[in-house]
Amino acid sequence: MSSRNGLVGKYEYVEAWGMADGAHSRVFRPRSVEEIRTVYEQAERDGVTLGLRGTGNSYGDASMNSEGHVLDISTMDAILDFDTETGIADLEAGVTIEKLWKYIVPLGFWPRVVSGTAFPTLAGAAAMNIHGKNNYAVGTLGDAILELDLVLPSGELRTCSRDENADLFHAAIGGFGMLGCFSRIKLQTKRVYSGDLYVYAFANRNLREMMDYMEANRATADYLVGWIDCFAGGDQAGRGLVHDARYLEPGEDPDPASTLSLDHQILPSKIFGLYPKSEMWRLMRLLCNDPGMRFVNFAKYVAGRLEAMGPPKKWRHAEFAFLLDFVPNWKWAYGRTDRRGLIQHQIFLPKETAYDAYLEVMAHNRKQGFVPYLGVFKRHRPDPFWLTHAVDGWSMAQDFRVTPSNREALWKHCAEVTEIVLEAGGKFYFAKDLVIGHQDMLRAFPPDRLADFLALKREVDPECRLQTDLWRRVFVE
Amino acid sequence: MPPSTAEEARPKAPVPRLSGVPAHKRRAIVVGASSGIGAAIAKRLAGEGYRVAALARREEQLEELRASCASLPGEVIVRRHDAHDADEVPALFEELVRELGGLDLLVYAPGIMPKIGATEYDTEKDLDILAVNVAGCAAWCNPAANLFRTQRDGTIIGISSIAGDRGRKGNPMYCTSKAAMNTYLEALRNRLSEVDVHVCTIRPGYVDTAMTQGLEGLFWVISPEEAARQTLAAARNRVNVRYVPLRWMWVGLVLRLIPSFVFRKLSF
Structure with missing residues (x-):
């Protein structure tokens, strides 16, 4: 022991x-x-x-x-060094994204790539090669990593970068922890000139409008993310809201020191100064069923249309980036025991087939009675990592509720959706998946890359x- | 075999009906199961269909317990364990949870109360009491609390005592150890409440066990079986602190209200 x-x-x-x-x-x-x-x-x-x-x-x-x-x-979570000139962070691999951003934001920097929650460690994020709402513009986390230390199963420590042990570098990032344990990660971060972002809202009436908007704006927007009301069908399928965010230029923020301060970035832990957010999941639990979520998604869509009529708003970096952390432990609304909870089925599709396949998936969801309670839509770009999920195309993440009674049927449904995706040349993402099988994986990933990865694993x-x-x-x- | 005593001749109580606990949630570890309340709890759980790991220092008594539970719907596995031996707990805990196939309930029942003379100030005896009543309790409750925290499910029962309510002349460190247990269990309860894990503190009055044998002036004495029944009922009702039987609550209340200058004149 x-x-x-x-x-x-x-x-x-x-x-x-x-x-x-x-x-x-x-x-x-x-x-x-x-x-x-x-x-x-x-x-x-x-x-x-x-x-x-x-x-x-x-x-x-x-x-x-x-x-x-x-x-x-x-527990290996020391910030070893941060260069305030270049924005290069040298971190023990257990540092979380939360610890990193809280350290660098007052110094005028922000991580180039963050997930929708701030709690992952850099080691986990690198092993999954996570992406953010700016994947189409700056790539995945791996694209921001300059160098890393990997402890191989033999105990040997190898420093890897694009020049040194380049194969290991490109395989271990996105290699979901199968090649060794990250112990140190050197990361490029981005200088920011304000603690706020301009956020424009665009309410789209269907999927076509959402994709057209994102395609038209991806050359100029710093972040693009779409939310989809998955309950809507017919010619409204894919209706939702796009958030299009842009960094502030130097000089646009009259008092950057104040907006970059943690006081400004960290949201209060109570709603209206009264109800603790940590208890909010108990209220959400009351709505966490098909009729409740149909109502919540409809209400959010209406609110989104109103929001889109107004002028752009300023959001704090942390507030915009970590939407999933707004309600602590919101997943408990899905249940807390007996493997109740949620799975996310995130579908990556190349741009050529994406539109038709997504419509087919959404229609199939509604037909089978498995409607995701949350749908999120993003644009991606390819990267050089061997087992990357990123494609020159799109992704749609769908949260399905899991209960002891729907479990079997849900897995069957996901297998059907997986088939639609694979037919359309799609891919999956190991940080999200709980449903695909061996054969699906063989069809989703390029055989040469896969063979290289397995050879390296054997080595x-x-x-x-x-x-x-x-x-x-x-x-x- | 004909019954040899009047006690055995009495009709046996029917095996308790299976409780409302689902079958896959009936796995318990009972520490201190060789006699007294611990043994009674282990037996009662076996009667309800639990898989029980029963631990104690004295192996013969454990074997007796297992034999007496043979006809019950549950299953009893026994392990020798000395509650002084906190170091072996993490490995033993893991081994038992694996063998049980999970864990839903931990009962910590060991307690020692050596006789302390009126003018005796014996550090060795006192530290021994602390080792079993406090250190042993933490050694078992900590791994269980951590497991229950991560699975957001589980119950801990600590058998404390009404003795923890005041510092009495009779056995200073026994009272102290039970006060420590009360506070520790309360803190665990508060920590784990966010994840719906319940910690139940039991404060028995006089129970007819080895501990009370030879003591004078006992009253309201109940059997270990009755104490076990009330203990498990309290835990299922998610009671925080339960005096067993309940009327000792009034005694505890009065005890705590007696001012110190009066309390020190009292003989117990």
């Missing part, structure tokens, strides 16, 4: 972020590269595999290891000691 330097594993329930899956594992939280090696040795001594985990924000089983131990990197981890439930579900026949 406890290893020679006092690193003690804790026996815990390790779960998918969406709560639809989970298993008991012994979790180790190392604080140094030496301790990462100790955890590798411990797993080997116990004769079990090791799964790598950050703060566990992948929707599915990407950081679960029901058949072995788990290494949680989130650095010949005994396949790094495993997760995701690996066994998707990569093992």
